[in-house]
Amino acid sequence: MSEKLIEVVVDVETTGLDYTREKIIEFAGVKLEDGVITDRFETLINPHQHIRKSSQAIHGISEEDLADAPEEEEIYPKIFEFIGDAQIVAHNAIFDFSFLNRTSKRLYEKPLENKYVDTQQMFKEVYPQMESCGLECLMNTFNVEFSTRHRAMADAEGLALCYPRLKEMYFQKYDWQLAQIKNVDYLFERYLRLQNAISVMQSEIQDLRSIFKIYFEKGGEDIVSNSGETLFYNSKKTFSYDFVQIKDILDEIGALPKAVRLNNAFVDRLVMGNALDEETKDKIKSARIAISENRTLQVKKPDNSAF
Numbered sequence: 492m493s494e495k496l497i498e499v500v501v502d503v504e505t506t507g508l509d510y511t512r513e514k515i516i517e518f519a520g521v522k523l524e525d526g527v528i529t530d531r532f533e534t535l536i537n538p539h540q541h542i543r544k545s546s547q548a549i550h551g552i553s554e555e556d557l558a559d560a561p562e563e564e565e566i567y568p569k570i571f572e573f574i575g576d577a578q579i580v581a582h583n584a585i586f587d588f589s590f591l592n593r594t595s596k597r598l599y600e601k602p603l604e605n606k607y608v609d610t611q612q613m614f615k616e617v618y619p620q621m622e623s624c625g626l627e628c629l630m631n632t633f634n635v636e637f638s639t640r641h642r643a644m645a646d647a648e649g650l651a652l653c654y655p656r657l658k659e660m661y662f663q664k665y666d667w668q669l670a671q672i673k674n675v676d677y678l679f680e681r682y683l684r685l686q687n688a689i690s691v692m693q694s695e696i697q698d699l700r701s702i703f704k705i706y707f708e709k710g711g712e713d714i715v716s717n718s719g720e721t722l723f724y725n726s727k728k729t730f731s732y733d734f735v736q737i738k739d740i741l742d743e744i745g746a747l748p749k750a751v752r753l754n755n756a757f758v759d760r761l762v763m764g765n766a767l768d769e770e771t772k773d774k775i776k777s778a779r780i781a782i783s784e785n786r787t788l789q790v791k792k793p794d795n796s797a798f
Contacts, residue, residue, distance in 0.1 A: 495524045495525050496524070496525050496526075496578075497522065497523070497524055497575075497577045497578075498522075498523045498577055498580050498608070499520050499521070499522050499523070499573070499577045500520065500521040500523060500580045500581065500647050500651040501520045501521075501574070501579055501580070501581050501587050501647060502518075502519050502643045502644070502647040502650070503515045503517065503518050503590055504516055504517040504546075504550040504552060504643050506538055506540050506541065506542045506543060507542075507543040507546050508543075508545075508546065508586075508782060509777060510589040510590045510593045510782070511593065511776070512777065514536075514538035514590075514594075515536055515538070515590050515594060516535060516536055516537075516542065516560075517534070517536065517552060518534055518536065519532070519642075519643030519646070519647040519648075520533070520573050520574060521648050521651040523651060526654075526655035528648075528651055528652075530573075531644070531648070532569070532570070533643060533644040533647075534561060534566055535561070536557070536561060536562075536563060536566055537559075537560040538557070541554070545780050551642075563594075563598065564598070567594060567598055571595065574591075574605065576604075576605060577605065578605060578607065578608060579591075579605050579606070580610060580650070580651075581608075581610065581650070582609070582611050582614075582629065582650055583609065583782070583783060584607045584609035585782060585783070585784045587607075588603070588605075588607045589782070591603055610650060610654060610657060611624050611625075611626075611629075612786075613658070613661045614629050614632075614657060617657060617661050618632065626649065626650060629650070629653055629657070630653060632653075633653040633656055633657070635653050637649050683790070686790070707723075707724030708724075734751075758775060762775055762776060
């Protein structure tokens, strides 16, 4: 008889988003044996640390709620015993794993050696057409409903109910992909043809839009297709503003966050670079509100300068 596959679906709520300085305040784990739920463990944790308003707005846990919660030294042995050496499953797993790993290092001076599975990446792979890859979208896709959201056990159990089917579909696609590897040279040529076709179609669409624009500017009426879509022309003026002059006004009326789109990539480069001192970098890091992991393919154009 083959040994059962044991996995633990986890979800954590925290005082903030930076795992290097924030702490876990709620942990939930759902144990799966060959995809079947066999055990659950959940607990609040008193971190003796301030909870950031941005995080409290998500999970609704206040410092008062944690006053009688177990201390770290009391509860973490039970948490890590529950997890054991099982594979960890989480949605945007780098977040949950980073907090658990940091805690293990801080309390016991040893890293967490468990492997982990990111269901967010799996969901993106199986349903690339989805506009959202969040846990709520995943649960809706697999018809899993919970009245409570953004609390650790509700999210962990919801994910545990979705995961076996998601995993099955992911590996069905993975097996199909493996079978295509022998054709990878041809598939790359096909990929380039598709990219070129998309570029040509985008140019064609732009040409058509230019014709439609001229048509409307010469007084043309709305165009209705046989299937009911209507093409109409709209003109709207936009203005540029001196940000320095209006920043305080926007802040005063509470519109600054909506009016300004933060360039996260630029801020990341600032934090990773050498232009700022460590104190300034720490202040910026403390404002982090999310962590994610992106993996991308890139195509490098040939250097034709030698021809």
